[in-house]
Structures are given as C-alpha cells and as structure tokens.
Amino acid sequence: MEEIKITRAQTFKEKPDPSTLVFGKAMTDHMFIVDYDVGQGWHDPRIVPYGPLAIDPAAKVLHYAQEIFEGLKAYRTADGSIQLFRPLDNVRRMNDSAARMSLPQIPEDLALAGITELVKLEQEWVPSAKDTSLYIRPFMVGLDAALGVHSSHHCQYIVIVCPVGAYYPEGLDPVKIYVEDQDVRAVKGGTGMAKTGGNYAASLRAGDRAEANGYSQVLWLDGVHRKYIEEVGSMNVMFKIAGKILTPDLNGSVLPGITRRSCIQLLKDWGYEVEERRISAEELFEAAENGTLEEAWGTGTAAVVSPIGELAMGDKKVTVSNNQIGEITQRLYDALTDIQWGRAEDPHDWIMKLC
Ligand SMILES: *Cc1c(COP(=O)(O)O)cnc(C)c1O
8 A cells, every 4th residue: 555645734623622513514634535537546655734635626426426425433442542443344335335426446454544543543532421422424426527428537536534523412312303394315226325415415404394394304215105114214123022122124215324333232142132124104103102112213324223112104203212211222332432432342353553
C-alpha cells in the first residue's frame, strides 16, 4: 500500500463540550482522501486539513447520486485507549455497496488504513464522557465531470470524523413509530441492501410526515406487497413475540446491519431462538392485540438499540412493553456497549484496538 501523506492543519478548532454534542456537526481538523482513476487504480492516499471539497458542478455524484457511505465509531476505554468495533465488516459492506452502485472496489487494507490513521491522528478528539464516541463516516463518490449517465472513471474515498454524544441523553427512551403506507424505502432489485445516499433522500418525506404527526420514525414495508416489515427509520428492526426473537430476513431490500448481526449473535449466545423471516405488519399487530408482542426495538450503530414504545398503522394504535424499555432491549444495549467501551470481554473478536 502506498504511504499516506499527512499535511497537518495550521489552526486547530476548539473541541466541543461533550455534554452538548449535536450528532454529526462538530467535524475535526483533518480528513482522509484517496483518489481512484480507471487505469491507475487507487492513488495518492493523504490526510489533509478538513475543509470544503472542490467539485466540478457536472460531477456525477451531484446529478446521479453515485455515492455510498458507512458509519462506525471509535470508543475510548477506561484506561484511555481507543478501539473500533468490527471495522472490517464496514469495509466489506462498503465494497458490497460499491458493487451495486458501479463504484470501484477498494482494497480492504487501504479503506481500513484511511479510518485507523485518521482516528489516530485525531485521537484527542475521541471524547471520554460516558456514552460519547468519535463517529466515523467513510464515503465514496463518483466524480466524472460529464452529464452523460455512465459510471465514473474518477472517484474518491473520503473519511471524516466527529465527536458524538449519547444518542439518548436521558437514557433509552421508547419511541413512537408510524407504519408508512405511501412511500417505500427500497424494492427488491433496487438499492435497499446498499448504504447509498439516494435511499435516504427517498426516505426523508415519510420521515417528515411522521414527525409532523408526532412520531419519531417510520416502519418501512416492502415495496412489492406493502405488507412485510423491512426496517424502522434507518435502523434494522427486531421483535420479541411469544418468547422468540423475530427479525426481517436479508431479502435484498433490507440493509445488512452490523448491529443487527451482532445482536443476533448475542441473542443466540443467550439461548434465544432467532427467526430471520418475512414478518407482515398484520402479524405484528395481531401479536400486539393478543398480548404476545413482548418487545420491539431498532438496531444501528448510532443509537445501538432503540426501544419502540408505540406503533400506529392507519387508525390502529398499539403500545409495546407498556411504553417501557423491554428486558432484552436493555440487555442488548448493555452487552453491546460494554464490549464497545471495553467494560466486558469480547468473546467474538469484534474489537480492534487502535492506540
Ligand atoms: C446503516 C443502516 C442500518 C444499520 O446498520 P449498522 O451497521 O448496524 O449501523 C440499518 N438500516 C439502514 C437503512 C442503514 O443505512
């Protein structure tokens, strides 16, 4: 791998107060960039001062959304060291997303070095207050300056990082979810399994509508039958029904979440039966009405787990776990965050120690 050239910033920003961190706003002093050109491959990996990118107004990403991204965190442990959680899973998923969006494959060691070298350089930015971390956002864009609809010959892989606070500063708070019946997030054969910006653009309207009606997220149904549950907001979703854990299977339109995968492993370790299969909204509401829906929660890197306290579909409304955090939801949150912040053993080798 080509050596990463480092150009240090001349001025340094003031680090934000960890108690007032707003998710994704306080970017650090540096960023990682590497270029790709057809015929040349990946070249010129570098860390440079954080700042605006110069992009041609005709660049593909601005018109045709040729973009993919990842999200992971660096955690500071009690002894002051810094570690990552399953970073290679993010790198591999990025290459899966790249394949879907006609972006180039990036060597795993290069994509990972962009993350690890930037975090090491910015290590003073990794906060140490409880539940805070450094959020890492790698992304890849197609940059050819031509309006023809083709995949790009010139691309960049970029990593930016920012300190983030606890997702729920007042503790895990159950959220109200609306079952979206107009828009769909993804369809089979579409881009649902890829972490690509366009999926988010297409989801904003439903999110805005839900919020205007007093709900914090939407529950997405499949795009073909509009019957089967796929995800909740930008998280995967799990249910405990009659003692069993159910989660939608990875059918091509569900994003293969790393938190989802980790929760399934922990649940199996604890002896739960986990079924990955099609779950209809009807089945879910029936379970709620006959009292067998015991818990519901979303999973994702940003919030870890997010308890669902209320579900609404049309004019039907049900409460889950008495609008309290369920036992398994809390146990998953505790187990995952204990591993991530180094407070517990790491039996599955999920942790990569950095410095
Ligand atoms: C990123 C993402 C998730 C969660 O993935 P994690 O790897 O657990 O963070 C779930 N759904 C969507 C749509 C996502 O973009």
